[in-house]
Amino acid sequence: MSVLTERGVRWTVQRYLILSYLYDHRTHPTAEEVYQGIRKAFSTISRATVYNTLELLKEYGLVQELLIEKERARYDFDVSPHMHFKCEKCGMVYDLEISLPPLPSEAEGHLVKGFQLYAVGICRKCRGEGEGAGTSGG
Amino acid sequence: MSVLTERGVRWTVQRYLILSYLYDHRTHPTAEEVYQGIRKAFSTISRATVYNTLELLKEYGLVQELLIEKERARYDFDVSPHMHFKCEKCGMVYDLEISLPPLPSEAEGHLVKGFQLYAVGICRKCRGEGEGAGTSGG
DNA sequence: ATAGTTGCAAAGGCTTTGCACCGCG
DNA sequence: CGCGGTGCAAAGCCTTTGCAACTAT
Secondary structure: OHHHHOOOOOOOHHHHHHHHHHHHOOOOOEHHHHHHHHHOOOOOOOHHHHHHHHHHHHHOOOOEEEOOOOOOOEEEOOOOOOEEEEEOOOOOEEEEOOOOOOOOOEEOOEEEEEEEEEEEEEOHHHHHHHOOOOOOOO | OHHHHOOOOOOOHHHHHHHHHHHHOOOOOEHHHHHHHHHOOOOOOOHHHHHHHHHHHHHOOOOEEEOOOOOOOEEEOOOOOOEEEEEOOOOOEEEEOOOOOOOOOEEOOEEEEEEEEEEEEEOHHHHHHHOOOOOOOO
């Protein structure tokens, strides 16, 4: 993680565990989920460290912060440009592999540094569950 | 606002004022800004009513909720599909008139109901202010 | 020694909720 | 009369912050 150490930022066990957790869990976990997940093996870690580290990793471009729901932020190890989809029924957040349009680095005079593309709806799984038996929708 | 009254939802002065405020202020105000703005002329309105009403108007498709920053939600009278841009320097949120690609109503088996496209960077105004004198960027 | 990091607890900010009162239908 | 809506205050939840102890350079 030279991107950190080159700038006087230390690579600690906590930071490694947090980045590893996101690497292993591609379900776009929340800060709390990261905290609870790491705590199982590393019980002394604190919420503050998780929050601070996620913020730091985001600033250094190592993770992506998703603002797809109002209640809380989610985090994604995959920083490549891709779309996210949230199911309004089960709450799960999926990656969408839709090919993205060319995104301009400048628009109407503004310098554009990054994009986020979010979609909402009903996921494949929830669509399947609601059908089959009933005939008239609620 | 038959879309409301048809379903037993009443059209009240408070709701009118809140929708009007968004109609008049296309700066993507926060709930607090809406509250403070309306309070000047209608001092008895409460925050709870503003929050509840914004939620209701959103659910009925009369306004759009923007999750472009983690700290708070913003609201937009314009519900047509368009992109938003946030300046990370001054914090202002602009509309972008970029023509959007055709957005699928289905993607990878998921039923897609709506999209949000956000961009961040430095706005035209802030870019202009920082230049002119200095030569090397920070 | 110094600058950076952690963990705890407390604070902070945005948003939601419970409840009594009010008003239209 | 009843359902819906308002306003107040309190609660709730997510996130940030202050600070003392600690560690790698």
